[in-house]
Amino acid sequence: MQILDLDAADHAWFEEACGFRLQFDKQMVIREQGEEVKSIYLLASGWVSSSIILPDGERQIVGLHLPGDLLGVPSTVLASSAESLTALTAVEAYRISMADFFSFFKRQPRLAVAVFLQDQQDDLALIDRLTAVARLSATHRMIAFLLHIHDRLARIRSGPVVSFELPLTQVDLADALGITHVHLNRVIKDLKAAGLIDYARNRVTLKDLARLRTFSSLPSGPHPLNVFKPRWLRSADNHD
């Protein structure tokens, strides 16, 4: 929700609608694939993955969510959820009922726009990942993935991020990158040997950001966000 710089009144409205805060332990499923879609969630703290289980039992992780993200939005069109939402760490989240969610569009257009724009960012991340999975080697996918996470953390936190916790097992990572965990392990070994990263006990250090960006060969670094906004979107008290 960093896009629109919502003011205090917006936040108050939002929090009120969100109701009380839910807690989830690590590994808990927040909403399972196939489950009825009754609400979405706003992630307050922790990491969450959205994943899809294929009929043969294979799993594809299609999204990673950090604090501030909305969870389960794509399935708002569906009767039953397309993805499973799983807590990768201990998680705090607000539940937002579908009725409340839709009411934003009617009563709080600025909020609706904020949600919409946030959603477009998720969309872009997905597009980038599809491109990476479809076109890059396992090594370059891994690099692109780490850089993506790095950039998102850098936007949330203040100051540069050289080292960060990545609460995913190598199996999880492989399921996100679309490779086997066996092969991923070799990739990690190579990246460490090349002096590009450190990786131990879920802690990642990007040792040469510049060179990594060269290798990622994705269309860009982080996408520069649009600054244009209609006047009425910029502040709540301009009710033209």
Next chain:
Amino acid sequence: MQILDLDAADHAWFEEACGFRLQFDKQMVIREQGEEVKSIYLLASGWVSSSIILPDGERQIVGLHLPGDLLGVPSTVLASSAESLTALTAVEAYRISMADFFSFFKRQPRLAVAVFLQDQQDDLALIDRLTAVARLSATHRMIAFLLHIHDRLARIRSGPVVSFELPLTQVDLADALGITHVHLNRVIKDLKAAGLIDYARNRVTLKDLARLRTFSSLPSGPHPLNVFKPRWLRSADNHD
């Protein structure tokens, strides 16, 4: 826009905002990657692809658009477009300026919701494709792709669709599936030999829909859409 059953008043409002209709010849670029984002488009007729060019010149087709779809939505958060929009056939489209687009949220919440839900459908398509590209063999990807197109056409047209035009070259298809066109060609040959499809001069015939669905091994057929909607969304004259 089939989700909300917009009424005549909604449509009138929409068309007015859209302004006049633009024409694009086959192969024309509607909006190029990197170009400033000043508007989005509503596709009236024809097929459009959105694609991303990687630094090494490779191209990934990240989306296909049929009449009724909104084009270029993900880039609404960006200063410059992340994807190129290319006309695969002769195309008619309405341009919607960003200002008009955002004004929907303020003045026409039902329209905003419709746009939002349409966008979620695109999102789900993207999720499914990521899953397919990451987890399925080239053959199964092709099957999943054809079934996806089939299902979308079936929803637009009335009655069953067994055979349809696919205005994509094999190079295009390969760029969408994340394989080489050389390999795709072999895949097509195999599918024809297996009696599963016919494929000639851009016309595709799905000869055994049931068996194809078995092979696709994607989480589902077409996602069943949600029927729940708050009262105020169901019709325009209920202004609670």
Next chain:
DNA sequence: CGCTGTGTTGACAGGTCTCAATATAAGTGG
């Protein structure tokens, strides 16, 4: 009629998967 885009086929190389075994870390109950 030549040109360019598209489709088709072959031989070979290489990245990634599969299967399998072992090591290491983490978690559990006594």
Next chain:
DNA sequence: CCACTTATATTGAGACCTGTCAACACAGCG
């Protein structure tokens, strides 16, 4: 705190799918 069990990580050998390179057929089009 130790013994035990389970999850996670690591490494090897071989098979297979897909990519690369290259040549050629075919169609549309000026």
